[in-house]
Amino acid sequence: MKIGMLTSGGDCQGLNAALRGVAKALYQEFGTAVTIYGIRDGYRGLIEGDYHPMEPQDFSDILTRGGTILGTSRQPFKTMQQAEENEATKLEKMLDTCRRARFDCLVILGGNGTHKTANLLSEHGIPVVTLPKTIDNDLWGTQVTFGFQSAMNIAVEVIDSIHSTAFSHSRVFIVEIMGHKAGWLTLHAGIASGADVIVIPEIPYDARAIAAAIQQRARGGKRFSIVAVAEGAISREEAAMSKKDFKAARAAMPYPSISYRLADELQKITSQEIRVTIPGHFQRGGAPCAADRLLCTRLGVAAAELIREGKFGNMVAVQNDRIVPVPLKEVAGRLKTVPVDGELVRAARELGLCMGD
């Protein structure tokens, strides 16, 4: 039995833990009858036929290790050396690699972009099993993705730290949290760290409403405030724009990121000292937290079970605290965003937090 494995898209915590889970379960079940091939740098390696056989000891001591031992790369149709090739050719090359390598299954770890391609491969007859990786938690079909909880811990740690400085200097701090399309990370980390304002892409913000919340705190004697902002936050005005106008407006925006624009807007209204902190890639690196190590291991074992049972074309997912298979065609191309009237947003409002609107 030959299994190919690849990790694709932005790296995050738990990739190695998940690879180890799949591998340990396969070796335990099939022993020397299985050979695992590591495909280098995500789909790039699949396109270029860059893969190599791995040994059981390659998966030792990687449970806690950040990043991915296989390497990764961004979208397959953007970052390759052969950028001139058209998409059809690339897909053909990937299919070709799978056939020549005679993979009995291709195990793919990745997020939204990755799953589109994984589904494409599956539709072209490749036996595929996937694992849901993203700190954004925006993958359809699973309650939680791996990486998310580790990233939340870091975001919370950063906001906690900023808290003491904000208090000591009586300042407003904006902390920009990762998440372009979905506000899960910002919402979870914001509530968990006691932020005063939470701005997520799903709820277009009104700078005046945020300023009012800050000023109300100041009137109550709290001269500092913490504003947690998702990097994908948009204003009400922007939400009303056409896609084209929005792109143009953003291209002309004279700020390195949305947080700086919001800082400017708030400073004008409140006259308070406002600072911006952007933890950036720090949120996705380093060792996975205990919860992610457990989750990755469970997902890995479940993926091995699907392989054993020949149930290809599925992503292993978490639903109702159980690990279940979800068809790739249901996952691909769909985004799981924060329900704006869901329990979590309501809870934030009931605590008196400003949700930016």
Next chain:
Amino acid sequence: MKIGMLTSGGDCQGLNAALRGVAKALYQEFGTAVTIYGIRDGYRGLIEGDYHPMEPQDFSDILTRGGTILGTSRQPFKTMQQAEENEATKLEKMLDTCRRARFDCLVILGGNGTHKTANLLSEHGIPVVTLPKTIDNDLWGTQVTFGFQSAMNIAVEVIDSIHSTAFSHSRVFIVEIMGHKAGWLTLHAGIASGADVIVIPEIPYDARAIAAAIQQRARGGKRFSIVAVAEGAISREEAAMSKKDFKAARAAMPYPSISYRLADELQKITSQEIRVTIPGHFQRGGAPCAADRLLCTRLGVAAAELIREGKFGNMVAVQNDRIVPVPLKEVAGRLKTVPVDGELVRAARELGLCMGD
């Protein structure tokens, strides 16, 4: 509106975060119309009428603080000064305090023992809402209790640390994890930390099976092993005993805890150097992890909602990642133990871990 709050049983991470969640949501909803009374040291304070009004600022800056600002005590019918009193008198005194204080609701945070009493109070007409607190995660009706995830992080941190020493010295290490009746903490932490053997109360252990697993690893070149043992672990022989015989056997056991006995048993069979580490109370102290801070806040808000809606006699619980009320009478006196053929135990076995049997 008058709300009494108490925390009972062994302290754990998140008690203050949960108190803060309830309080912030109540103050947000009712403003100055609500007065929260802090009852000191759990049921002791309720029996003795030891409570005092609190202010909103008492709940500031406690989100990350370990322990409980209200103080706590163990089972109401054991640790009080008035130990001579019979139970009926104590219950009467508690009811009396509630009536005299005219609490519109009594908010109780605690674990299994606590919930028995909470249900008793509820059955006697006291409006009660409870929150599920225990690092053991053994409370019926909720997928997860607060404290559990924080304790898991610590248990994993300890096992991680022991790992490097075990490897360097080619030793077998037994790490004793909290959990008298349920193995949740040991099982989760054991898998998340890559332990080689996991022994939980739900699966009586056979020292020869564990020794065989250790010896098999040694034959494979891994001269060290990590054995995660729940403090409530029992042997197969003990599992076959009557309750009376078991108690007698344990009373005569010449070891400070089960881990030392197991160490002795394993040493005799394997002749390997075996050490025991017991993190003990370290597992339940200190700041709650981000996940627990989020969970406690959500549970607190949900408890405030139940109060607002007059839905007393319920515990706020997690089911299918949602916060739901569960009737106290369903929770009281029931234990949630690890299903021995559940997904997690199966996953451990599929990874090649020894479950002690």
Next chain:
Amino acid sequence: MKIGMLTSGGDCQGLNAALRGVAKALYQEFGTAVTIYGIRDGYRGLIEGDYHPMEPQDFSDILTRGGTILGTSRQPFKTMQQAEENEATKLEKMLDTCRRARFDCLVILGGNGTHKTANLLSEHGIPVVTLPKTIDNDLWGTQVTFGFQSAMNIAVEVIDSIHSTAFSHSRVFIVEIMGHKAGWLTLHAGIASGADVIVIPEIPYDARAIAAAIQQRARGGKRFSIVAVAEGAISREEAAMSKKDFKAARAAMPYPSISYRLADELQKITSQEIRVTIPGHFQRGGAPCAADRLLCTRLGVAAAELIREGKFGNMVAVQNDRIVPVPLKEVAGRLKTVPVDGELVRAARELGLCMGD
């Protein structure tokens, strides 16, 4: 006995631990005979007469707390509301407050700017004792300042985390570490985290040299590199400029910070993907590390001893692992920078690290 205490300048870890150390030692020595006055927001409170008596319990439970319970503000001659006032008037107001308050000693916690003013007050007859606070470690007269070790831990944690992403994506990462004039933090954190290139203000950098180091690693099969850059880094060209020209050049620099300029320079030479991460204020917030808690406590006790013995006009400092007094006039206005041929820089070079030149 009346003691005034203030914390000035950017906040950092350990301020509260140091305040607690002074207070506990004073209360232990003088009991109820001493009253400590907390001066709010640094020199602003001294100028405006904004101070209040504190109680022993105010210093309980603050050993691990980030920030400062007294509040702080930047340079006294910049951030006050009364910005129109000239400096002489401000100094006069500070002296006036001290006299009216009849402080037997003014305890001042701060960094370089703070010490200039502290020395000025001392020269005008105010009994002053100071403690060396700064994450930059650039205060003359002491081997180490408090805050430095905590900030180093955070900088190292960030670089560690970035490491896994750099490896997984085969990228070059620039991590910008705090330190405008001195490279202590960048140098210590860079070596401790295994950075490949370290750029500090004391050693003007040559982008070609850094690019060469990155390319040499790539040739050796390591397609990723970590570049730790102090925020005060300057290029060789800049180092050769007059102060006036340098200021003009920087004012015209089309980058939000030096790291982005360096990224651009390196990208042009190496054609590698280069990313920038700036942990920013995260480095100075949150709980002090154990070493800082110990240091702050020792410094606090030593400050109380100086007060008892009437040895005013001194900063408590660390020399040869001992706590010693250093006259303020020796400290004020002097910067402790990294010796470019000192042991640490030599060690970095002997390890094969590129120091940017």
Next chain:
Amino acid sequence: MKIGMLTSGGDCQGLNAALRGVAKALYQEFGTAVTIYGIRDGYRGLIEGDYHPMEPQDFSDILTRGGTILGTSRQPFKTMQQAEENEATKLEKMLDTCRRARFDCLVILGGNGTHKTANLLSEHGIPVVTLPKTIDNDLWGTQVTFGFQSAMNIAVEVIDSIHSTAFSHSRVFIVEIMGHKAGWLTLHAGIASGADVIVIPEIPYDARAIAAAIQQRARGGKRFSIVAVAEGAISREEAAMSKKDFKAARAAMPYPSISYRLADELQKITSQEIRVTIPGHFQRGGAPCAADRLLCTRLGVAAAELIREGKFGNMVAVQNDRIVPVPLKEVAGRLKTVPVDGELVRAARELGLCMGD
């Protein structure tokens, strides 16, 4: 050039970081002209000739790894398989291995026991350079040993955690910290964590004095206390005994460790609930802290310098914040204990802490 390296004695944080430091500096200086041989399991490997050539990549990615990649074992004259051999034979075998292997230098990382043997080898003509490893910080000739600061962090983390439980339950907690002969770890961690009582081997304790301190706190409204006790603590009565009587008394002591005896003594006097927590091996495992990673790297580079300069027979040490060589014959057999009237003990007393006497 052939260099043998071994790590001996109990493992601790930073061993791999130090090995890496030596290796990187040697490879940087000598390139392919140097071969490093890893000797397995400390002196056992030297006696049995169990060593193997290593490659530069063996030292990659180990900076943060706990334990030792070379393995270690306890005292060479106790734990070997050939326990029947007399000491002379063992020494001869070690000398023999060095000669046959033609090591140009033997690099030894270890603590007190290790340094006795290292000095013996040096006196027999073997070119030796050593690095000071021990979490106990009790090695003569250096201000600090590596491992010590990492262990302090963990001890402080444990005491911090216990603090919240002690407060919540109004209990007295004894935390037993490593250190048989020297109290450095207990003293540093105790002050850094705000312990109320600190008991170290250098100051024999009087249970009545400790009880009095606890009772005084209780009278002041603080019903909880934290007692940090070194595992090598002794009572006044024991301090007055002959060595023989002491050994006999301890052999007959019906407690698993000194902390339990002290708990019993305190309970009898104070009638308070007293609990014991023993973090044990957790204190010496896992990743080194940033300070230790820096220290190990500096020590490693300095060791490589000594090798280059042929300055054998020395330990690299820290004095006055500089790395200096110290002759092995000055180090061997001497213990660095806490000066009972030194600054740190005085500081503890001036803070009002009870030092057990």
